[in-house]
Amino acid sequence: MDVILLERVEKLGAIGDVVKVKxxxxxxxxxxxxxxxxxxxxxxxxxxxxxxxxxxxxxxxxTEAEKxxxxxKDAAVTLIRQASNTGQLYGSVAVRDLVEALNADGHHVTKxxxxxxxxxxxxxxxxxxxxxxxxxxxTVKVNVARSPEEAEMQSQGVDVMASMFERDEAGFTExxxxxxxxxxxxxxRPEQDEAAQG
Numbered sequence: 001m002d003v004i005l006l007e008r009v010e011k012l013g014a015i016g017d018v019v020k021v022k023x024x025x026x027x028x029x030x031x032x033x034x035x036x037x038x039x040x041x042x043x044x045x046x047x048x049x050x051x052x053x054x055x056x057x058x059x060x061x062x063t064e065a066e067k068x069x070x071x072x073k074d075a076a077v078t079l080i081r082q083a084s085n086t087g088q089l090y091g092s093v094a095v096r097d098l099v100e101a102l103n104a105d106g107h108h109v110t111k112x113x114x115x116x117x118x119x120x121x122x123x124x125x126x127x128x129x130x131x132x133x134x135x136x137x138x139t140v141k142v143n144v145a146r147s148p149e150e151a152e153m154q155s156q157g158v159d160v161m162a163s164m165f166e167r168d169e170a171g172f173t174e175x176x177x178x179x180x181x182x183x184x185x186x187x188x189r190p191e192q193d194e195a196a197q198g
Contacts, residue, residue: 003019015054065135080151095111098142125154
């Protein structure tokens with residue numbers, strides 16, 4: 001289906017472009033959200049008659065978005081979540097969680113503005129794009145950790161998982177006896193201790 005774009009759509013085109021899209025994308029997304037009109041002769045005339053107003057409205061919205069983008073300078077949110085020892089989250093961080101955290105910090109965003117390519121499923125530092133306008137987007141740093149202390153370490157550039165595994169390796173070594181029966185432990189062989197003492 002051919003449509004006339006009423007606003008810039010990423011990877012598709014700018015205002016006034018006539019583009020060919022799949023029927024479902026047009027019917028389910030572009031047309032109901034007033035991002036496009038069907039490309040027929042009547043709609044072309046309506047668009048050309050209103051083009052100046054549509055472009056002026058877009059410019060106004062872009063200016064407001066650029067003003068809002070200034071408040072996002074160095075924006076960062078910290079989310080404390082439960083996670084396994086390997087750093088995998090129990091659940092995931094979704095768009096809703098990011099919107100709540102950003103709104104709590106005083107940034108007014110909606111779910112449709114947060115661009116999360118895939119859910120966050122492990123602890124660490126992430127960069128998430130927030131599209132304030134089709135032509136204005138900002139990047140927000142998201143710090144997902146198990147505790148405020150861990151979040152502080154991550155924000156200073158420490159790889160928490162790597163440092164945790166280094167500690168584990170240094171902390172415990174098992175007595176190894178190549179002649180021991182499978183499953184036997186060091187405490188279960190007193191004759192070895194007596195031989196070592198004697």
